[in-house]
Amino acid sequence: MSAGPFPVARAAGLGLGVLALLSLCLDQGVAAKELKFVTLVFRHGDRSPIETFPNDPIKESAWPQGFGQLTQVGIEQHYELGEYMRRRYENFLNESYKHEQVYIRSTDVDRTLMSALANLAALFPPKGPSVWNPSLAWQPVPVHTVPLSEDGLLYMPFKQCPRFQELGEETLKSEEFQKRLRPYKDFIETLPKLSGQKRQDLFGIWSTIYDPLFCETVNHYTMPNWATEDTMVKLRELSELSLMSLYGIHKQKEKSRLQGGVLVREILNNMKTATQPSSPRKLIMYSGHDTTISGLQMALDVYNGQLPPYASCHITELYLDKGEYFVEMSYRNESHHEPYPLTLPGCNHSCPLTTFAELVAPVIPRDWASECMLTADHQVLKVVLAVAFCLVASVLVLLLFTLIRHGPCWRREYSQDF
Structure with missing residues (x-):
């Protein structure tokens, strides 16, 4: 006796029902994780050198805007970063700028202010009522700043901190630092004759020899004959050691409390505020320097030891998932690569906000002024x-x-x- 079509139909219906239920569960699971708040900390774009060494044939007059200024390449880099962030947060941010949702702060330096403005031009092109000139796809978006002498958040390293200066002196005398410096001693002794720069401290080598040579390379200027590939590698490594010694190598956590931990505290407090239902803020952007990003990442213990490239961006995102808040961090240091996920030591990439707060507590200063005393x-x-x-x-x-x-x-x- 034939079973007929009904059992087959019932089985097919049951299968479709299971698939529909499974699909509904998956949809709910995806929808359950909701982005609530974003913090971006980025370095300015490509710039001319801040200063250069005495024997450098490329003088300040060779640069269209002089020393320390954003170049056309730097403008393009930040416009590209703004385009990427527009794509990344297309379904999170308002289509056009809304002042209650977004806050931008920069150090009071031309190149960081201009980088933020170039970034915002791509992130918030005018739409609908925001269009004020049909032939110009741009709208003004405010960027906030404070004088450098009052900037206790982004313009790192903070100079008015005697204890930090003391730690720096201790670092240079430490066995670990001397061990890392030893392989470069002979090379360092050759630099004064080549460059005409008498300073042999690492920061001087970084700021007045490697940095101008790097800027000249990027912008296609003719390099001195002695600036070979091997020389540039050694100069870069010494510059990275200089940055590492600034925030780490010796008593890293205490240094972090006096530097990057201040910014960690700011980001954490902003995320806590964002958990309040009444908070309209969705995005805060900070435009700073390589020392800003490295100081922050050293405090979080996620620094990769390399000089942060132009327009590099540390991303911190706050998610709500099944009633609990989670923090996810990533680092965009290549324009043609998705941001690299960062994991706070002691937690997972997706770290509960409460756990995140507990783990970063040791690098957050309670009384910065007091801790800065000798x-x-x-x-x-x-x-x-x-x-x-x-x-x-x-x-x-x-x-x-x-x-x-x-x-x-x-x-x-x-x-x-x-």
């Missing part, structure tokens, strides 16, 4: 020196007074009074 030993030494100075000064004054009071000049005047 160590107790140095404070005691300063007090001892101050007291000794006062005692010596008092003795000298007393001796001077005695000499005047009882010396021949005083006796002469005394006898003339009579």
Whole structure:
């Protein structure tokens, strides 16, 4: 006896039902993870050198805008980054700029301000009511800043911090630093004759020799004969060592509390605010420098040891998934590659916000000004020196007074009074 078509139809219907239910569950699972807030910290684009070495034939006059300024290449790099962020957050950000959703801050430096503006031109082209000139696909978007002397957030390293300066001196004397520097000692000794630059400290080598040569290479200037590929590799490695020694190698966590941890605290507080239902903010952008990105990443212990390239961007995203908030970080340091995922040590790539806060707590300063004071030993030494100075000064004054009071000049005047 034939079973007929009904059992087959019932089985097919059951199969379709299971598939529909599975599809619904998957859809719900995808929808459950919702992007809530984004922080972008990026370096400015390509620029001219800040300064250069005495023997450099390429002088400041060779650069169209002079030293330290964003180039046409730098503008293009940040416009491309803005286009990428528009694609990445197409379904998250408003189609056009809305002031309550977005906040942008830059250091008070031409190249970082211009980079932010170039980025925003691509990120928020005018749409609908925002179009004010049909022939110009651009709208003004505000970029906030503070004077460099007051910038305690982005313009790293913060200079008004005696304890950080003390840690820097300790680092240069440390066994680990000296071990890393040793293979380059002979090479360093050749640089003054080649470059005319007498400074042999690592920061001087980075800022006045490697950096201008790198800028000239990128912008197709003729290099000195001695700037061979091997020389440039050594200069880059020394520059990377300089940056590493600035924030790490010796007492990295304490250094981070005085530098990058300040920005970590800001990002964490902004994410906590974003968890409030009343918060309209979706995106905060920070336009800074290589020392800004490296300081932040050293504090988070995710730094790769390389100089952050132009227009590189540290991305921090806050997600809501099944009632719990998670933090995901990534690093875009190549324009033709998706951002590389970053994992905070001690957590997964997708890290619960509460766990993230606990893990970064050791690098967040409680009282930055107090922690920037010198160590107790140095404070005691300063007090001892101050007291000794006062005692010596008092003795000298007393001796001077005695000499005047009882010396021949005083006796002469005394006898003339009579």
